[in-house]
Amino acid sequence: MTKFYLTTTLPYVNAAPHIGHALEFFQADAIVRFKRKQLGAENVFFNVGMDEHGLKIYQKAQAENKSPQEYADGNAQNWKEFCKIFNISYDNFYRTTDPAHYKAAQEFWKACDKAGDIYKKKYEGLYCVGCEEFKTEKDLVDGKCPLHNTEPIQYSEENYFFKLSKYREELLENYEENKDKLKPDFKYEELVNFIKNMEDISISRLKKNLPWGIPVPGDEEQVMYVWFDALTNYVNAVGYSTDEARFNEWWPNALQIFGPDNLRFQCAIWQGMLLSAGLPLTSKFLCHGTILGPDGRKMSKTIGNVISPLEQLEKFGYEAVRFYMLSELPTFGDSSYLETDLKASFNSKLADNFGNLLNRVIHLSNKKNVEIDNEIFVEPSFKKAVDERKAKAEDLFSNYEIKLASDEIFQLAEFGNKYIQDNAPWSEKDEEKVKLVLNNLGYLLDAVIGLYEPIIPDSCKKAKDALDNKQTIILFEKYY
Numbered sequence: 001m002t003k004f005y006l007t008t009t010l011p012y013v014n015a016a017p018h019i020g021h022a023l024e025f026f027q028a029d030a031i032v033r034f035k036r037k038q039l040g041a042e043n044v045f046f047n048v049g050m051d052e053h054g055l056k057i058y059q060k061a062q063a064e065n066k067s068p069q070e071y072a073d074g075n076a077q078n079w080k081e082f083c084k085i086f087n088i089s090y091d092n093f094y095r096t097t098d099p100a101h102y103k104a105a106q107e108f109w110k111a112c113d114k115a116g117d118i119y120k121k122k123y124e125g126l127y128c129v130g131c132e133e134f135k136t137e138k139d140l141v142d143g144k145c146p147l148h149n150t151e152p153i154q155y156s157e158e159n160y161f162f163k164l165s166k167y168r169e170e171l172l173e174n175y176e177e178n179k180d181k182l183k184p185d186f187k188y189e190e191l192v193n194f195i196k197n198m199e200d201i202s203i204s205r206l207k208k209n210l211p212w213g214i215p216v217p218g219d220e221e222q223v224m225y226v227w228f229d230a231l232t233n234y235v236n237a238v239g240y241s242t243d244e245a246r247f248n249e250w251w252p253n254a255l256q257i258f259g260p261d262n263l264r265f266q267c268a269i270w271q272g273m274l275l276s277a278g279l280p281l282t283s284k285f286l287c288h289g290t291i292l293g294p295d296g297r298k299m300s301k302t303i304g305n306v307i308s309p310l311e312q313l314e315k316f317g318y319e320a321v322r323f324y325m326l327s328e329l330p331t332f333g334d335s336s337y338l339e340t341d342l343k344a345s346f347n348s349k350l351a352d353n354f355g356n357l358l359n360r361v362i363h364l365s366n367k368k369n370v371e372i373d374n375e376i377f378v379e380p381s382f383k384k385a386v387d388e389r390k391a392k393a394e395d396l397f398s399n400y401e402i403k404l405a406s407d408e409i410f411q412l413a414e415f416g417n418k419y420i421q422d423n424a425p426w427s428e429k430d431e432e433k434v435k436l437v438l439n440n441l442g443y444l445l446d447a448v449i450g451l452y453e454p455i456i457p458d459s460c461k462k463a464k465d466a467l468d469n470k471q472t473i474i475l476f477e478k479y480y
Helices: 019-039 055-063 068-085 099-114 164-177 185-197 226-231 244-253 260-276 309-316 318-327 339-367 380-398 402-423 431-452 457-469
Strands: 004-007 044-050 092-095 118-128 133-135 153-162 204-206 219-224 254-258 284-287
Touching (some): 004 019, 019 254, 019 380, 019 402, 099 118, 099 226, 099 260, 153 219, 164 260, 219 226, 318 402, 339 402, 339 457
16 A cells, blocks of 8 residues: 655744644645545654754743753644644654754765765855845845845854755756646746756854754764754654665655745755755655735734734634635635635535535434435435545545635535425425435535545534434534
8 A cells, every 4th residue: 555644844943833834734634634534544644843953943042041952842842732722633743852863864964975965165144043044145135034024144154065056957857857746836937946046055053153953973063054954854754764664665655745935945955965865855745825914915023914823723713714724725825814704714615504504404314204324315316426526526635736625525515505405305295205315415415524524624523423323413603
């Protein structure tokens, strides 16, 4: 059986989860839940975790009068709680401060060094602490980092470099031959342009300037650059340098999901690192969109348009937030987050459509004393129509088009509501016709529940129990 491995990026532990993190984790979780139904749970592995090194982590810890490890431990616990309350069903929670990661990251460094791809030189440049990245003048807007609205610091030191430019042509050739490995396809040109112009990159810092990081093998005066050590988690999580059989089982079908700011790190820099270490490239990339503030601008604390997923949880509950972000916001495009749209979508698509149909069918089956779980009584033409719509939704899920899959599920429930209205089993005198209509609808509802399960898992469990036990339930309370 084919193994399926999905990993999110590793967010920094220097702040609370924001709405963009929620989008990435929700999308990843929905994909994984679908794959578990498709392949079996034993054939799916879901990795999330924390990036816990770097200058901004060190500075945050100092500001709170804590050791970097104490600071990281506290924030990692916050992220685990975030995953729990939003029902993120990860198989592994990866931390870059774990001793096993230190060893594996150093083994990866040694592999790149053995390939002749690491060398030392003096470097001067502009460094953004927020990005943990050197910037060029063309990266800046009015002299500031556009992501953090801060001026980079002038940085000068001798450190290690990675021969990323060595792998330019090999990467370009690979993407030319495998254009479908990056989704959405409109990101392809941006990626290729970066690869064409990429240069060797700095991958270490002097320990005296950055005490918080993994020591460079053979040079205790230097520590690994934060993302060079963090990126290795993707292979370390499935056995790199410790379990070759496990690594060969899981890595060939790896899917990495990330936001647009991470495109070059995931699809270019990390891929060059893999080539250097003699490892297979990532199989598939998903670059999700950016959630904008209600005003249509990128979220910023300075502007004051930031939306907290935890505040949304308090207002609406976790599944309403999940449903809105997975079913209404484009999977790969940028979009504004609007509470009015969340409420409208939840009310119309879940309360009035899916939930209402479920209750009507259960109520009528009890009133008419009809069992609704017998496929023998499902009309062949009706079954064919449901199966075709179900297959279309599953194909969209398989292609990671989560919103489009959800649209198709909604249409299937709509089809059921139209069918019950057209056939009016509440006034039908023919018992066989009533049995046929209600079993048709039971079959349809079972399909809808199964398809919605990756998106709203708790509600679907309740819906399945209600359908199986023929117990009416108010599954979705409306928002006003």
